[in-house]
Amino acid sequence: MLYLPENIVKEMIEYAREEAPLEACGILAGREKRIKRFYSMSNTDRSPRSYFMDPAEQLKVMKEIRNSNLEMVGIIHSHPASPAYPSARDIELAFYPELSYVIVSLEHNNQPDIGSFRINKGKIIKEELVIA
Template identity: 40%
Template sequence: MAELDEGLYAEIVAQGLREFPNECCGLIAANGDGRPVKVFPMRNADASPVTYRLDGREQLRAFEEMEANDWELWAIYHSHTHSEAYPSETDVRLAFYPEARYIVLSLADRERPVVRSFFIRDGEVQEEELTIR
């Protein structure tokens, strides 16, 4: 089971609503105890309602900041603006970070965001319980 601080979750939802109808994306870092400590909202280089790709340079900078702080990549998140909070086929094919969870935020109903968390390893999707508190 994973826990995400309400404040960090609110940052992601706010970003998703701001960038709607395009997909938003970003990274979440955890400290040495595995506790998520920082959201890195990233530019969707695709600027698209159906795909996302982190800007490579921003990604590198975020990874370097994590390394400098001894943080780890805890999660990769993106929004689905017209579909459920479940990884698409492309999401699975392009999941190159087995160590991180993939968090999908559905804004299909903007009044009621739905967030779910998955590990995607070797093409297999495994959901884990995610608690916002």
Template identity: 45%
Template sequence: MLEIPREILDAAIAQAQEGFPLEVCGLMGGTVKRVASRYPMTNTDASNEHFMMDPKEQFAAVKAMRAAGEDMLVIYHSHPESPARPSQEDIRLALTPNVCHLIISLENREEPVARAFRITAGVVEAVAIEIM
């Protein structure tokens, strides 16, 4: 179970809509299973099929999370034209342990879909989201 405040999820969805047709990405911090903060990142690949976070932004976000007593709980990104499920590339590049991967699908732009997953050694497990 992953608890995400409505305003944080809405902000991530808005970022995905604003970045369309490219993938957007970011991090979310919090404690245990409750998200408390969001850190939008620049997709340095500027692609609609994959993303790469700006390393300086990542470092600053992790530093801010630590200062706030938070852990990195979520790595999120959008799928502008495909479903909210990990692609083969998402699975291959899921190397950060103990985080959820939140995927926001804009396949239907009027009804975005957000789903969370744990990806460990190539194994994908769905994670329930509770919107707070």
């Protein structure tokens, strides 16, 4: 179960729309599985079908998260033109079974869809998402 505050959902969708047609990505920080903060990150792939976070930027954000007494809980990225479901590449690059992989789909632009997943050794487990 992942708890996402409504204002953070809005921020994520806004960022995904700004970056479209390229994929957008970011880091979700919180405590346990309660998200407190969204950090938008640059997608160094600059691609509509993949994302890669800038390692230096990631390091900076990780430090900020630690200094705020939070932890990294998830990674979010957008699918500008495909469903909110991990792609083959997403599965391949999912190195952290303890993280939630959140996908914002803009496939149906007026009705963004969000899914959260745990990915462990190629296996996808859909995670219940509570938006409040």
